[in-house]
Amino acid sequence: MKLYIAEKPSLGRAIAAALPKPQKNHQGYIALANGDVVSWCIGHILEQANPENYDPAFKKWQMAHLPIIPEQWQLKPKVQTRAQLTVLRSLVKQADEIIHAGDPDREGQLLVDEVIDFLKVSAKKKQNIKRLLISDLNLPAVQRSLANLQSNQLFMPLSISALARSRADWLYGINMTRAYTLQGQKAGFNSVLSVGRVQTPLLGLVVRRQQEIDNFVAKDFYDVHAHLQTKTQEQFIAKWQPSEACQPHMDEEGRVLNRALAENVVRRIGQQTAEVSGVDEQQKKQAAPLPYNLSSLQIDAAKIYSLNAKLVLDVCQALYEKHKLITYPRSDCRYLPKEHHDQAKGIIAMLASADETYAKFAQGANSSLKSKAWNNAKVTAHHAIIPTEKSANKLTLNPFEKKIYFLIVRQYLAQFYPAYQYNQTKVEVLIAGGKFCANAKTPIAQGWKVLFQRAKNKPDKVEQEKGDQSDDNFERQLTHQSLPKLVKGEQLLCQHGELISRMTQAPKHFTDASLLSAMTGIARFVSDVDIKKLLRENDGLGTEATRAGIIDLLFKRDYLQRQGKNIHATVIGTSLINALPIAATMPDMTAHWEATLTNISEKKSRYEDLISPLTSTIAEMIKQSEQQSFAQLPKVAFKRKSKAKKSTTWKKKPTK
Structure with a gap:
């Protein structure tokens, strides 16, 4: 049998x-x-x-x-x-x-x-x-x-990796939660202080971001725009590039803080001859974005529809299990096996027959195209999330299911559209000894981008954010202007200089999208240079299957709360992070563990490479708990199993 x-x-x-x-x-x-x-x-x-x-x-x-x-x-x-x-x-x-x-x-x-x-x-x-x-x-x-069918023995490294993670979570969660709860109790905080290998560094990211915002002091900085005119009366704007001599008047991000310096530049360039010192024009192509893995889908769904990660995961499970409209959703891969391309023609034809917006996209798709998504070398146990061969025509999808399915379909169909083509032009101009630059993108062929256009030819929120990270009107004006045809050595007239006064902006609060993005690209938040080198582009906090649950858990434990789309740390969450040793609240350690887990699954590391150093770290942190200050924690009542029992016993289980 x-x-x-x-x-x-x-x-x-x-x-x-x-x-x-x-x-x-x-x-x-x-x-x-x-x-x-x-x-x-x-x-x-x-x-x-x-x-x-x-x-x-x-x-x-x-x-x-x-x-x-x-x-x-x-x-x-x-x-x-x-x-x-x-x-x-x-x-x-x-x-x-x-x-x-x-x-x-x-x-x-x-x-x-x-x-x-x-x-x-x-x-x-x-x-x-x-x-x-x-x-x-x-x-x-x-x-x-x-x-x-394959031999199950081939997948033992994957199993050992999951086993190591399970035991690491138990060791860290059980010991750290007990140690810091008991120390908090001594200071009068009579409730559980839940500490986890992933949840606590994630909470630490939110708390530190909030502290940066609370402690932020805005300061003025200044740009200078040169309004230029060619001999044929064509006009454009170039931005001043401060020289090394201006460094003492600039901050670490290269912004000029001295108003008098900027005003002097404005006075010097008005009604002066300007010479084109360099013109660099290149024709470029941009390939379609890869099909989704779970995290990238959750991030886009949060940006476009303001859906939280847990809801997106639940909707994906329904689309997969109940409706059978998408492939396995808990994938961390954004690539597809080459042999899967043979099914593309049938899937596209099915989508083209639907009575939905994406049908028009499918009708314009070219099934013979093969994007960089088809790459066997980058597909592991699972592949990217894509639509199946089953039609949604006779199914009744709720509004959430329709939205998520639309995103998955659109991302898949983008693989069958040509590249977006554009001219990238960079012009350098010398005016009164100062260097000014202008950049412009001129579309040649929209290619796959036609799928991401909304009403009145505006890009949707995702493409808008990818193409223009700044909300500043001045920056938008510069990047969206058209440049005349210029040649090196050409003489222009600087009609006038314009002083642009702005203020530095505080960091933005995390949202569902940006917090997920932080978890998937944790290297950006790692301070240890050696650990940062260990991390790869796809290494992150938690896994595709657990990230939504971890974020949701922090809300359930009242460590986080939402204010509109923004995510804030509560008093309890902030106090907990302040009471813990810095190493427990930083992503460095757990990011290193995640990289080790990946290496175990790829037979590059062993089970002991994670568990042995972890046990030493836990022992050291337990010792540190006796020196930590818990004074900032609010005083709350015991959470006991029953009023009859006076022993400090809780049923809460540690999680990541």
């Missing part, structure tokens, strides 16, 4: 639909006509044991017990899914061959592997387990996956 173990019932049913019939549904599994069986987990049906499972004394929180480091790790069945574990135990004993059908990511790999280990499957049977990778629940896609 072959036993297929899926991650969840919906995936199990999709697998069964592609296997021999007739079939019979049982409690917790489906029996196939050929004697094989499809069963499933219900997400994680096992969880890390609690400290008191290792030693009953650990039920009471005491500093003397810390750090708690299990010698032999234990898993325990979740109470609510214990019945399904019993079903799997019976089926595993009967099975001659097991097919692992967890979701195609680290968590999905570990989720089924840990059940197989827990049920003590024999080494021989374990060696022969096959891996079924499904990222599309529609019948043709499942059938293709069933024809392409």
Whole structure:
């Protein structure tokens, strides 16, 4: 008997639909006509044991017990899914061959592997387990996956990486939460201080940004614009480029702070001859943005529709599991396998027949084009999120589902449009010994950008932000002007100089989009140069599957709150960060761990490379907790399991 173990019932049913019939549904599994069986987990049906499972004394929180480091790790069945574990135990004993059908990511790999280990499957049977990778629940896609089974042994590094992360989260969360809660209690803060490997550095980002804003002092700075005219009466504006001699009057970002200096430049250039000292004109191409992974989709959905990350993930799960309209959504990859291009013609034709806005986009797509998205070398266990071959015509989607599906479809169709082409012109002009510059982009062919135009030919919010990061009207005026045809040595007239007085702006509060962006590109916030070098472009805090939940958790714990679109830290959140050692609140350490986890999954590092240094770090931070100040924490009531018990015991479990 072959036993297929899926991650969840919906995936199990999709697998069964592609296997021999007739079939019979049982409690917790489906029996196939050929004697094989499809069963499933219900997400994680096992969880890390609690400290008191290792030693009953650990039920009471005491500093003397810390750090708690299990010698032999234990898993325990979740109470609510214990019945399904019993079903799997019976089926595993009967099975001659097991097919692992967890979701195609680290968590999905570990989720089924840990059940197989827990049920003590024999080494021989374990060696022969096959891996079924499904990222599309529609019948043709499942059938293709069933024809392409691989050895589960190939995915053991992925499983070890997920196991290391799970245990690291337990070690860090259990020990740090207990240590700092107990120290906070001594100072009168009588509630849990939840500390996590990912959640706390993320909260630290928000708190530090808020402190920067609160402590920000605006200062004036000055630009000079030269209004120029050619001999044929064509006009444009060039911006002054201060020389090295001006450095004493500038800040670290190159802004002139001395008004008198800028005013002197204005006086000197009025009605003066200007000479074109350089002209650089290049024709450039910009390829379409890659298809989405989960984080990039969440970021764009927040920018365009103001949807939070958790909602976007939930909508994606419905589009994947319920409607089968998109491929596996918890992907961290933005590339596609080359062989997937063969399905493009059918998907585009299906989209073109829809009664939706994207149908027009599909009708203009060229299925023979192959963008840089098709790259086997950059596809791992899963690929980018794209529409499936199933039509949405007869489905009833709610407004959120329609919006997210539209974004996924548009991003996919962009791969079948030509590149955006434009001329990039840079002109340098000398006026009274000073250098002035003008830049301009002149579109030649819109290409894929036609998909991102809104009413009245305006770009949507995403493209507008990508193309113009500044909201300043003066900068917008400069970058959107048209430049006349100029040649080096040409003489112009500077009609007058214009003094532009502006004020420095405080950093912006985080939003859902920018906070997710910070998590996915954490290297920008890492201060340690060596760690920054270790991080790659796609290394970040948390994973695609966990980021939305971590942000949501900080809100539920009242560490964060929303004010409009802006995210602010609460008094409790700010006080917690101030009470913790700086290393616990910075992304450097956990960013390094995330890079190590990726290396473990790629067989470049070992399990011990994460866990060994982590245990040393935890021990040191527990010692530091006794020297930390908790004076800023508000005084709140105990959160006890019951009024009858006076021991300091909480049921809250640590998370990332």
